[in-house]
Amino acid sequence: MCGIIGIFNHPHAFEQARTGLALLQNRGKDGFGIANLQEIQHHHDLNKFYPLKEKNVVGHALHSIVEYVPQPLKGKGLLAANCEIYNWEKLNIKYGWKVKNDTELLLSFLDHKGSEKLEELDGVYAWAYWRDNRVILARDLLGEKPLWFAHTIDSFAFASEKKVLEKLGYLDIQELNPRQILHYDIAGNSFTTTQRPFFTFLPEHHEPYAVIKEKTAHLLEQAMEKRIPRRKFGLLFSGGIDSTYLAHYFRAKGYDFICYTAVLDTAGTPPADLLSAQKVAAVLGLKLKIRKIKLQEIPQYLKKIVPLIEDSNVVKVGVALTFYLAGELAKQDGCKVIFSGLGSEEIFAGYERHKQSGNINQECVSGLLKMYERDLYRDDVITMHHGLELRLPFLDKELVQYALKIPGKYKLKGEMGKFILRDLAHDQGILEEVAFHKKIAAQYGSKLDWALEKLAKNNKFPSKSAYVRTFYPTHNLKLGVLFSGGKDSTYAAYIMKKQNYELACLITVKSANQDSYMFHTPAIEMTELQAEAMALPIVVQETTGEKEKELVDLEKAVKLAKKKYNLDGLVSGALFSTYQRDRIEKIADKLGLKIFAPLWHKPQEEELRELIQQRFEVIITSISAEGLDESWLGRKIDGDVIAAMVRLNRKIGINVAFEGGEAESLVLDCPLFRKKIGVVDAEKVMESKNTGRLIIKRAILKLK
Numbered sequence: 001m002c003g004i005i006g007i008f009n010h011p012h013a014f015e016q017a018r019t020g021l022a023l024l025q026n027r028g029k030d031g032f033g034i035a036n037l038q039e040i041q042h043h044h045d046l047n048k049f050y051p052l053k054e055k056n057v058v059g060h061a062l063h064s065i066v067e068y069v070p071q072p073l074k075g076k077g078l079l080a081a082n083c084e085i086y087n088w089e090k091l092n093i094k095y096g097w098k099v100k101n102d103t104e105l106l107l108s109f110l111d112h113k114g115s116e117k118l119e120e121l122d123g124v125y126a127w128a129y130w131r132d133n134r135v136i137l138a139r140d141l142l143g144e145k146p147l148w149f150a151h152t153i154d155s156f157a158f159a160s161e162k163k164v165l166e167k168l169g170y171l172d173i174q175e176l177n178p179r180q181i182l183h184y185d186i187a188g189n190s191f192t193t194t195q196r197p198f199f200t201f202l203p204e205h206h207e208p209y210a211v212i213k214e215k216t217a218h219l220l221e222q223a224m225e226k227r228i229p230r231r232k233f234g235l236l237f238s239g240g241i242d243s244t245y246l247a248h249y250f251r252a253k254g255y256d257f258i259c260y261t262a263v264l265d266t267a268g269t270p271p272a273d274l275l276s277a278q279k280v281a282a283v284l285g286l287k288l289k290i291r292k293i294k295l296q297e298i299p300q301y302l303k304k305i306v307p308l309i310e311d312s313n314v315v316k317v318g319v320a321l322t323f324y325l326a327g328e329l330a331k332q333d334g335c336k337v338i339f340s341g342l343g344s345e346e347i348f349a350g351y352e353r354h355k356q357s358g359n360i361n362q363e364c365v366s367g368l369l370k371m372y373e374r375d376l377y378r379d380d381v382i383t384m385h386h387g388l389e390l391r392l393p394f395l396d397k398e399l400v401q402y403a404l405k406i407p408g409k410y411k412l413k414g415e416m417g418k419f420i421l422r423d424l425a426h427d428q429g430i431l432e433e434v435a436f437h438k439k440i441a442a443q444y445g446s447k448l449d450w451a452l453e454k455l456a457k458n459n460k461f462p463s464k465s466a467y468v469r470t471f472y473p474t475h476n477l478k479l480g481v482l483f484s485g486g487k488d489s490t491y492a493a494y495i496m497k498k499q500n501y502e503l504a505c506l507i508t509v510k511s512a513n514q515d516s517y518m519f520h521t522p523a524i525e526m527t528e529l530q531a532e533a534m535a536l537p538i539v540v541q542e543t544t545g546e547k548e549k550e551l552v553d554l555e556k557a558v559k560l561a562k563k564k565y566n567l568d569g570l571v572s573g574a575l576f577s578t579y580q581r582d583r584i585e586k587i588a589d590k591l592g593l594k595i596f597a598p599l600w601h602k603p604q605e606e607e608l609r610e611l612i613q614q615r616f617e618v619i620i621t622s623i624s625a626e627g628l629d630e631s632w633l634g635r636k637i638d639g640d641v642i643a644a645m646v647r648l649n650r651k652i653g654i655n656v657a658f659e660g661g662e663a664e665s666l667v668l669d670c671p672l673f674r675k676k677i678g679v680v681d682a683e684k685v686m687e688s689k690n691t692g693r694l695i696i697k698r699a700i701l702k703l704k
Contacts, residue, residue, distance in 0.1 A: 242341025513545025
């Protein structure tokens with residue numbers, strides 16, 4: 001991995017680029033380059049560069065693994081890239097070029113083919129290609145290689161890490177969505193984006209299981225082999241099936257590698273990851289190094305790690321701790337490449353949400369869409385901080401394409417996730433007790449999440465999130481909330497707020513169709529009063545509610561909100577509706593927004609009980625189900641309501657949290673509200689014995 005930066009239409013472009021490279025030097029200490037279309041400079045010392053007086057420059061920090069190839073490179077255009085193109089030799093032969101490495105191949109590819117056929121590239125990358133008056137930015141489809149940009153009324157800038165642009169004084173900084181290619185017009189200081197197609201899960205493979213398993217094994221081997229360097233490397237190791245599969249293969253092939261595990265040093269029961277890693281390492285004969293960290297050491301590491309990942313999300317921080325500590329050991333051993341089993345959970349269905357999904361592979365695709373925000377940037381900046389290039393064979397392009405079409409029944413067997421991978425491991429000689437061992441997530445298996453909770457309590461913070469935020473006081477991202485005024489969208493917003501995300505605005509679509517497939521309609525007019533109660537701006541969009549066409553109006557509202565409030569992402573209160581969730585994700589991805597659905601597949605009774613525990617005051621505003629009658633309208637959701645819904649669920653299968661449209665709700669008060677809503681006048685209107693609405697004629701805001 002390397003670091004890239006570009007500054008355009010800025011009077012101090014050269015100085016900004018050189019300062020940015022100094023900030024990026026952990027990404028590449030083997031040499032630096034600064035260039036414009038007329039001149040390229042390469043030096044090992046940033047102080048040896050002489051100023052380029054033009055207002056447009058690009059820069060590069062090199063992390064050399066095998067060959068020393070300084071960048072930027074010049075052909076018909078100018079290229080600064082952070083890339084590994086695994087099929088560069090095949091493409092070199094195919095097109096009759098005479099390039100010597102993957103970066104030269106990428107330059108030749110862009111010179112001759114442009115950015116229209118990137119699907120031919122097998123690899124991971126983030127690059128900027130400057131030709132004439134246009135700059136093109138692109139990333140690999142999943143987003144393994146990072147790229148951020150900022151656009152002002154006067155200038156444009158990009159860099160491998162967000163913190164670089166922040167320190168250069170840019171404000172509205174966005175992460176380039178991996179499914180978008182950005183085209184910047186230098187003369188007009190404007191940019192457009194084009195959309196790239198993502199992986200699909202249909203049609204499923206219909207071959208016999210034995211054939212599918214053989215093909216999967218071949219693709220896994222191919223994915224590992226193309227990533228193995230010609231020198232000693234490291235492996236992040238927990239003893240789970242993902243890292244064990246990699247370690248077993250590396251060991252069988254005789255590669256020179258070391259496994260690294262990081263856990264909390266505790267006098268009590270040893271962390272599960274420690275026991276698992278030690279056991280598997282002994283069985284397979286692996287070289288294992290363990291980093292144990294004491295509780296009192298952790299705050300000093302958090303001071304480094306939380307600003308490094310630019311995020312105070314507790315789950316991300318817990319995982320980051322394990323990565324950082326293991327990376328320290330690998331750096332000390334002189335490794336420049338480290339492997340991780342990240343991605344296996346998504347392509348082979350290893351999470352609880354896969355078990356709850358009606359379509360396992362559709363859920364896998366949804367998870368992959370979110371990986372660049374959830375996992376990949378964090379892991380990239382941590383490993384690069386230690387001068388390590390992270391390699392992720394389970395996210396190999398060909399493997400992902402194939403695995404997403406493996407029938408779900410081969411991925412989930414009862415409660416056992418990733419069955420096909422475990423079955424392959426067993427076939428290849430890994431003991432059954434190891435291959436089929438169920439493991440918990442790294443932050444829990446290492447006991448580092450427990451450590452964060454302990455530190456929060458010791459320092460008298462109300463939550464882990466509040467404690468972790470002291471190490472990164474700014475908000476993580478600015479989010480727009482798809483808001484109906486009901487319990488789910490409001491609770492989703494509250495969860496994201498608690499996780500240190502900024503709620504920038506509410507987005508409400510008012511549908512004329514009371515039976516809308518997408519949108520909540522009862523008491524929807526109350527959302528503006530709720531926005532006032534939360535002191536948040538609201539974007540309101542009307543729609544006729546015609547199926548599918550109403551999505552055009554939703555996109556219009558989201559696009560307006562993004563532009564007006566500089567949004568980074570969207571929050572949805574989706575619980576189980578794949579219909580709603582997938583359409584929202586497509587719109588968000590098209591607009592370059594990150595996607596958050598914190599309630600997805602949360603048990604319905606659990607959600608209702610959490611609402612009461614968190615002091616949400618919620619009333620029922622519509623009913624449409626057997627077992628519910630007029631007396632339910634206006635009723636507050638409390639323990640009695642939950643008990644009644646549980647009984648109805650057992651009796652007639654009704655959804656406890658109304659996920660099937662059995663009822664709709666309205667939030668009158670919650671911790672997000674600065675004032676509470678009082679209903680002054682309302683009328684119950686019944687269409688039948690079990691169908692009706694609460695029409696709110698007048699409501700006011702009251703002091704809490």
